[in-house]
Amino acid sequence: MRGLERIIRDHPFFAGLDDAFCQLVYGCAKNVRFAEGDYLFREGEAANRLYLLRQGRVALETKTPGRGTLIFRTLNTGDLVGLSWLVPPYRWAYDARALESVRAIAMDAACLRQKCEEDHDLGYDVMKRVVPILIERLHGTQIQLLDVYGDPV
Amino acid sequence: MAIQSDKLALAHDPMTPRVMRVLKRCHDGPQTVTLDIEPGDSAPFQPGQFNMLSVFGVGEVPISLSGAPTDHDRLRHTIRAVGPVSTALTRLSKGECLGLRGPFGNGWPMQQAEGHDVVLVAGGLGLAPLRPAIYQLLSERERYGRITLLHGTRSPADILFHREIMAWRRHRNIDIEVTVDHAPPDWRGHVGVVTRLISSVPFETGNTLAFVCGPEVMMRFAIAALKDAGLGDETIYLSMERNMKCAVGFCGHCQFGPVFVCRDGPVFRHDRLGGLLNLKEI
Amino acid sequence: MPEQQSLTPNGLQALLDALQARGYRIIGPTLRDQAVVYDDVQSLTDLPVGWTDVQEAGHYRLARRDDDALFGYAVGPHSWKHYLHTPVQRLWHAKHERDDIIVTTEPPEAPRLALFGVRSCELHAIAIQDRVLLGGHYRDVHYAARRQDNFIVAVNCAVAGGTCFCASMHTGPKAVAGYDLALTEIIDEGEHRFLIEAGTPEGVEVLSELPARQASNEDIALADAILASTAESMGREMQADDVRELLLAHLEHPRWDDVATRCLTCGNCTLVCPTCFCTSEEDSSDLTGTEMARSRRWDSCFTMDFSYLHGGSVRASHRARYRQWMTxxxxTWHDQFDTSGCVGCGRCITWCPVGIDITEEVKAIRETSQEAGS
Structure with a gap:
């Protein structure tokens, strides 16, 4: 097994991935590294990649006039960074910054989308892996919005 | 027909506060103050119990004990200024008098936890009622398995007992993860909800007890995450909060379905609340 | 079976005299503000002689009887908790002295109360409040003091009120326990008399001082018949054996929304209820802050403040507050005190300004839950 293929198979996002699918997604993947402070992507840019963190912590953040930069979510080893590549207009809605030295699998989003389009079984498999993450982030965001630790009325 | 007329032990009227002095006051975060109060002849307390603290002429509120149960020189309370009484309490300074009744309520299940892993989930000020339990767990460390503290709060500036958490992390045998809802860019820790940390804890299910304290919404989600992680309802304990006036089961205010939070709680085993936590306006 | 004796109205006056001679402050039914209320009583003429009441949901009127019955009415807006668990009670007062504060507990008052004319439902209500305020780990010292020297004269009900349902709650109409003396009023062919029996040694002692004679078998039979007729003429009924399970299984029943459209959350039901015990506390001080005090007063779970927590009410809606009270x-009273909190006196029905009827509310939930097959 090639090194990158093993890395893909070992990543929690692709846990239990079918051999044939692994061959398909393999062609879209490559290994990347980021130093502390590097941006994986920035708000407004084209969402043409997704990242599967192998090591390190990434901050998702947004800029607010008067409040400066605000981190609203951190992601860690094993997490998927980026969701905007999934649906048009494929544009990042926040910055992603490495809080420490980061190793990741970068997947070419256009490549992955095309393969999913060509093989709906693969597309369905990928969706089943992405949707739970989406839902988990939605629920997390919902609790954060409630500001449960904030000042009472 | 008259009732049995025992001697009326006025000295023990549970409604009369004892006058105590503030020994020390220190800030513990935004609008949050920790008061050390002289113990007088107070009975020893269990981790998780609370006192009723009065500012004379203003009123009285229930405040959890947040210090070490073995510290007999002071009664420590961590108070956030939210209403008139708690605000007045946070403004008391060293040497001033306040009224104290208690300790009241039950405590965390320290004995049941012996021989088990313990995971403590603290949301915001909910860390204060858990701190006595942490002290006890750490002071009798050999009696317990793996100990994990998960603390969720609003922002890094709101982390309760920040320096103490750092010290525990460095020197004590306890796994600690802190997460905040949002953070400035220099924050290196977790950002996100505390429930997310639960899924990353390596539980030995069947041998773990969870102590949960924080805002009710957060506790609901934490309980769900703990159950997803394999914990049974009978291993999850939570500390409830309701309006409280008397603390001894007379005034009726703190009812939560069949229980009086003051008398039967504040710590409840989740299965004994019978799903009430998911009903609105109980 | 305790021996029943018979007293004339003059003999009953002798009972009042005997109780006063023993130092009791006698509280009994009197007329005030067009209602039967409990107040100081010295003579039988203080009682609502020849009056009855007409009670319906949201309706209470006094009416003349065609005889001189002393107890020819049901219960009014007052209950004995006015005297045992008083509406306002100072708990302590405190004084600043230099840089110190001296707190003085309010000494409990023990007024040696004789409760005259207590109905069976009310005996049950007193027993329930005893459990709540004295039966736990802590004792309410003020309630204990007011309860400790009571002499209780019960009256078996000769008429049922329009909103009464003690028979179905198994709390009346006959007093079976918790009294020193129990009376049954008989007016038959113009002859006015009272059957009387003692329930305690002190009752026996007081009775021995009264001009009583052995009750005739005919009178005993007559008293039984009166009670049977009262039990059969209850204005209301509640199937109480499974009501706990019924309500707890239907905490989200649409009937709560329905009753919420009618309920004004005025709290009348909690104030007239003989078992409602909830209180609140308030602190006061003089302008200089030298003298301070804390009082407790009756509170009601129908107020917004009752469940106030961190800037808002836990039970903000009418629906939630009515549901809290009724459930x-x-x-949940069963869970807390191993008894129902309802004695079937009907006060909450009569004194509800919009006539909400607790028995109807239970029935509505029961009927629709049966329709739904649950």
Whole structure:
């Protein structure tokens, strides 16, 4: 097994991935590294990649006039960074910054989308892996919005 | 027909506060103050119990004990200024008098936890009622398995007992993860909800007890995450909060379905609340 | 079976005299503000002689009887908790002295009360408040003091009120326990008399001082018949054996929304209820802050403040507050005190300004839950 293929198979996002699918997604993947402070992507840019963190912590953040930069979510080893590549207009809605030295699998989003389009079984498999993450982030965001630790009325 | 007329032990009227002095006051975060109060002849307390603290002429509120149960020189309370009484309490300074009744309520299940892993989930000020339990767990460390503290709060500036958490992390045998809802860019820790940390804890299910304290919404989600992680309802304990006036089961205010939070709680085993936590306006 | 004796109205006056001679402050039914209320009584003429009441949901009127019955009415807006668990009670007062504060507990008052004319439902209500305020780990010192020297003269009900349902709650109409003396009033062919029996040694002692004679078998039979007729003429009925389970299984029943459209959350039901015990506390001080005090007063779970927590009420809606009151009374009271909190006196029905009827509310939930097959 090639090194990158093993890395893909070992990543929690692709846990239990079918051999044939692994061959398909393999062609879209490559290994990347980021130093502390590097941006994986920035708000407004084209969402043409997704990242599967192998090591390190990434901050998702947004800029607010008067409040400066605000981190609203951190992601860690094993997490998927980026969701905007999934649906048009494929544009990042926040910055992603490495809080420490980061190793990741970068997947070419256009490549992955095309393969999913060509093989709906693969597309369905990928969706089943992405949707739970989406839902988990939605629920997390919902609790954060409630500001449960904030000042009472 | 008259009732049995025992001697009326006025000295023990549970409604009369004892006058105590503030020994020390220190800030513990935004609008949050920790008061050390002289113990007088107070009975020893269990981790998780609370006192009723009065500012004379203003009123009285229930405040959890947040210090070490073995510290007999002071009664420590961590108070956030939210209403008139708690605000007045946070403004008391060293040497001033306040009224104290208690300790009241039950405590965390320290004995049941012996021989088990313990995971403590603290949301915001909910860390204060858990701190006595942490002290006890750490002071009798050999009696317990793996100990994990998960603390969720609003922002890094709101982390309760920040320096103490750092010290525990460095020197004590306890796994600690802190997460905040949002953070400035220099924050290196977790950002996100505390429930997310639960899924990353390596539980030995069947041998773990969870102590949960924080805002009710957060506790609901934490309980769900703990159950997803394999914990049974009978291993999850939570500390409830309701309006409280008397603390001894007379005034009726703190009812939560069949229980009086003051008398039967504040710590409840989740299965004994019978799903009430998911009903609105109980 | 305790021996029944018979007293004339003059003999009953002798009972009042005997109680006063023993130092009791006698509280009994009197007329005030067009209602039967409990107040100081010295003579039988203080009682609502020849009056009855007409009670319906949201309706209470006094009416003349065609005889001189002393107890020819049901219960009014007052209950004995006015005297045992008083509406306002100072708990302590405190004084600043230099840089110190001296707190003085309010000494409990023990007024040696004789409760005259207590109905069976009310004996049950007193027993329930005893459990709540004295039966736990802590004792309410003020209630204990007011309860400790009571002499209780019960009256078996000769008429049922329009909103009464003690028979179905098994709390009346006959007093079976908790009294020193129990009376049954008989007016038959113009002859006015009272059957009387003692329930305690002190009752026996007081009775021995009264001009009583052995009750005739005919009178005993007559008293039984009166009680049977009262039990059969209850204005209301509640199927109480499974009401706890019924309500707890239907905490989200649409009937709560329905009753919420009618309920004004005025709290009348909690104030007239003989078992409602909830209180609140308030602190006061003089302008200089030298003298301070804390009092407790009756509170009601129908107020917004009752469940106030961190800037808002836990039970903000009318629906939640009515549900809290009714499920506490009929369901969770069992969990807390091993008894129902309802004695079937009907006060909450009569004194509800919009006539909400607790028996109807239970029935509605029961009927629709049966329709739904649950």
């Amino acid at each position: 506490h009374k009929l369901a």
